[in-house]
Amino acid sequence: xxxxxxxxxxxxxxxxxxxxxxxxxxxxxxxxxxxxxxxxxxxxxxxxxxxxxxxxxxxxxxxxxxxxxxxxxxxxxxxxxxxxxxxxxxxxxxxxxxxxxxxxxxxxxxxxxxxxxxxxxxxxxxxxxxxxxxxxxxxxxxxxxxxxxxxxxxxxxxxxxxxxxxxxxxxxxxxxxxxxxxxxxxxxxxxxxxxxxxxxxxxxxxxxxxxxxxxxxxxxxxxxxxxxxxxxxxxxxxxxxxxxxxxxxxxxxxxxxxxxxxxxxxxxxxxxxxxxxxxxxxxxxxxxxxxxxxxxxxxxxxxxxxxxxxxxxxxxxxxxxxxxxxxxxxxxxxxxxxxxxxxxxxxxxxxxxxxxxxxxxxxxxxxxxxxxxxxxxxxxxxxxxxxxxxxxxxxxxxxxxxxxxxxxxxxxxxxxxxxxxxxxxxxxxxxxxxxxxxxxxxxxxxxxxxxxxxxxxxxxxxxxxxxxxxx
Ligand SMILES: [Zn+2]
Numbered sequence: 001x002x003x004x005x006x007x008x009x010x011x012x013x014x015x016x017x018x019x020x021x022x023x024x025x026x027x028x029x030x031x032x033x034x035x036x037x038x039x040x041x042x043x044x045x046x047x048x049x050x051x052x053x054x055x056x057x058x059x060x061x062x063x064x065x066x067x068x069x070x071x072x073x074x075x076x077x078x079x080x081x082x083x084x085x086x087x088x089x090x091x092x093x094x095x096x097x098x099x100x101x102x103x104x105x106x107x108x109x110x111x112x113x114x115x116x117x118x119x120x121x122x123x124x125x126x127x128x129x130x131x132x133x134x135x136x137x138x139x140x141x142x143x144x145x146x147x148x149x150x151x152x153x154x155x156x157x158x159x160x161x162x163x164x165x166x167x168x169x170x171x172x173x174x175x176x177x178x179x180x181x182x183x184x185x186x187x188x189x190x191x192x193x194x195x196x197x198x199x200x201x202x203x204x205x206x207x208x209x210x211x212x213x214x215x216x217x218x219x220x221x222x223x224x225x226x227x228x229x230x231x232x233x234x235x236x237x238x239x240x241x242x243x244x245x246x247x248x249x250x251x252x253x254x255x256x257x258x259x260x261x262x263x264x265x266x267x268x269x270x271x272x273x274x275x276x277x278x279x280x281x282x283x284x285x286x287x288x289x290x291x292x293x294x295x296x297x298x299x300x301x302x303x304x305x306x307x308x309x310x311x312x313x314x315x316x317x318x319x320x321x322x323x324x325x326x327x328x329x330x331x332x333x334x335x336x337x338x339x340x341x342x343x344x345x346x347x348x349x350x351x352x353x354x355x356x357x358x359x360x361x362x363x364x365x366x367x368x369x370x371x372x373x374x375x376x377x378x379x380x381x382x383x384x385x386x387x388x389x390x391x392x393x394x395x396x397x398x399x400x401x402x403x404x405x406x407x408x409x410x411x412x413x414x415x416x417x418x419x420x421x422x423x424x425x426x427x428x429x430x431x432x433x434x435x436x437x438x439x440x441x442x443x444x445x446x447x448x449x450x451x452x453x454x455x456x457x458x459x460x461x462x463x464x465x466x467x468x469x470x471x
Contacts, residue, residue, distance in 0.1 A: 029077040033435060034058040037069045039084030039401060040415045044091050044375045044390040048368070050415065056089060058397040061210070061435040066391050080437065082430055086405035088415045090371075091390050092152025092398040092433060093344040094378030097244075097282040097303035097332025099158045100168075101138030103145065104129070104456065104463055105337035114250050114312045121467070122337060126159075128466035130187035134459060135160040136167050141456045142342060143171035144447050149343045149425025150400040152433045155280060155303065155332070155382060157217035157244050159188040162202050165212045172438045172446045174398065176280075176382050177206075178217025178244035181232060183224050192228040196235065203239045211434060213242065213384070220246040221265045222256045226272055233274050240278075242383055247281035247302075250314050254286045266291035275300045280381055282332065283308075284322065285315040292318065292325050301328040301381035304373065306350040308334030316358045319351070319365060330378035331370070343425035348374050352420055367420035397435040403427045 034057075041054030043066060055072035057065040065072055102122075109121035135158065146154060153174040156164060161179040168175045179202045180186070181195040189195040199216040206214040216232045218224040224232075236243045248254060248265045261268045266287060269275050277299030284302040287295070295302065304317050322329050331351055333342045348370040355364035379389025387396045402423055404412050409427070412418050431439040438446050 030059075030064075030075060032057045032059045032064060032076040032078040034080050034082070034397070034432065034437065035072060035076060035078040036082045036084050036089055036399065036401060036430075036432070037072060039087040039089040040404070041066065041391060042088055042090040042371075042415050042419070043392065044371070045392050046390075052415075053085070054089070056391055056397070056399060058432070058435045061396055063391060063393055063395050063397050065393060082401060082437070082440065084401045084430075086403070087429060088402045088404050088419060089391070089399060090402065090419065091375045091388065092400050092431065093150050093374045094330060094382065094389065095146070095151045095154040095332050095342065095344055095347075096280065096301075096330030096378045096381050097305050097334055098142070098154055098156055098342060099335035099337075100142035100154070100156050100164060101130075101135045101158055102335030102337045103142045103342070104134060104138040104459060105335070106340045108337060108463070108467065110311075110340075112312070114314055115252050117312060117338070125463065125467050126187065129463050130159050132160050132163045134463075135163045137452075137455045137459050139164045139167035140171065140447060140452045142336070143168060143173055144444060144449060144452050145336075145342045145425075146173060147171065147431050147438045147444055147447070148428065148442070149341075149345065150402065150428035150431060151342065151344050152398040152400065152431060153378070153382070153384070153388060154342075155244055155330075157219070157246075157282075159186055161214070161217075162205060165202070165206050165209075165214070169209070169211055170446065172211075172433050172436050174211045174388070174396075174433055176213040176215055176242060176244070176384070177202075178215040178242075180217045180219055181224060181228060182219040183228070192224065196228065196231055199232075200235060200239075203235070203241055207239055207241065213382070215242045215244050217244040220249070220253065221269055222253050229269070229274050230272060233272075233276075236278060242278045242280060243274075244280050245282065247284055248286040248291065249283040249309075250312075251286055264288060264291050266294050270294050270298060277301075278383060280330070282334070283314065283317060285309055285317045287318055287322070289321070292321055292327065295322070295327045296325040301330065303330050303332040303381060304351060305332045305334040305339075305347070306354045307347060308332075308338040310350070310354065311340075312338055316354060319355055320359065323369070328377055328380040329373055330381035331373040341425075344374050345419070345423050345425050345427075348420045367417050370420045371416055397432055399432045400428050401430040403429050
């Protein structure tokens, strides 16, 4: 038996025509994975465009549009939408210097100068407690703190860096991670040669990773000898990876290098061919004008860590001179044992305040400069300026949403001023890295907060026991 099709009513045909004409008039909306809409969008692009309000569309890992909320709504449909009304949207903050697992030593020894702090407390504590397990637990705690306070990329220098890389990837953060090389036996290597071999294995494992940039991290010019520094430079050249190190942090360091080599730390590193555009030097507190010229000439970048420098009474880095000379200057917290947190909003505010005070010039580091150091200049210091550091089409979707509708943030005349002089890490509502929402409305999706904190507290009991046995 055959079934004849039911004749269409003329009304249905007319309706169909109307619908298809309307569809032709309005092009289909492009599918995006995420839209963040309605907030003030501080792009940190070349012209420092701020859209009030604005919206950002993300497809996969990449920003596909930055425009008005209406334009984005017309052009895109998204699987997930974050309403940022009353908030500020900006590039994720970039912490250019930390030692993530050192959150486990937070508050263990305060109010000391660097050399006493290192030699009497930190190095002995590390000798007794650093292990793959400690590094995993510490990194998860640090990652939780960073996601909650709006850091999306960080530069790290520590031991068992492959464990750190795995924990960072699982948390969804972006990291330039440096395996430490130092001139005495440490938890993950007996000799600098062992550390170098570890660094190379680490680089080979992660060199093509989307989130992790592996690096060798010689501790400093005073704790690593010349043949090892030359070997590290060769390793970095062979694999085209950055080098992370400490440089000119204290007057003691300058004196030690002067006695050994009759040169400043920067001049000595230049004389052995160590410096270059892929080197990020943390601190740079005691750089001379000639040293600043060396860094500018070699393309070496600096991480400024105002809170650590103040707390350890190391001194004040010549940040305005460095920036004036064209040296890329990022902002860092340093490890949480010398700060004592990983909040980049505080780092921005302290950088702005410190240089005003020391130079007696309120223009020394204005709010806009502090925000630049924590975003686009930090990206440049890490060699990642083509992928992160600003909200622009084609860049990776690393962004944060910061609440600006509470009593403390009201009224808001200028979002850049508020980000530096008012906002705290706790004001961050949502954190996105590589297009993935790691935290939404203060709920972290990639880490189980209760487990992370319980593990850290259990490990802290072991750290306390190990340190009291040392004293
Ligand atoms: Zn450091």
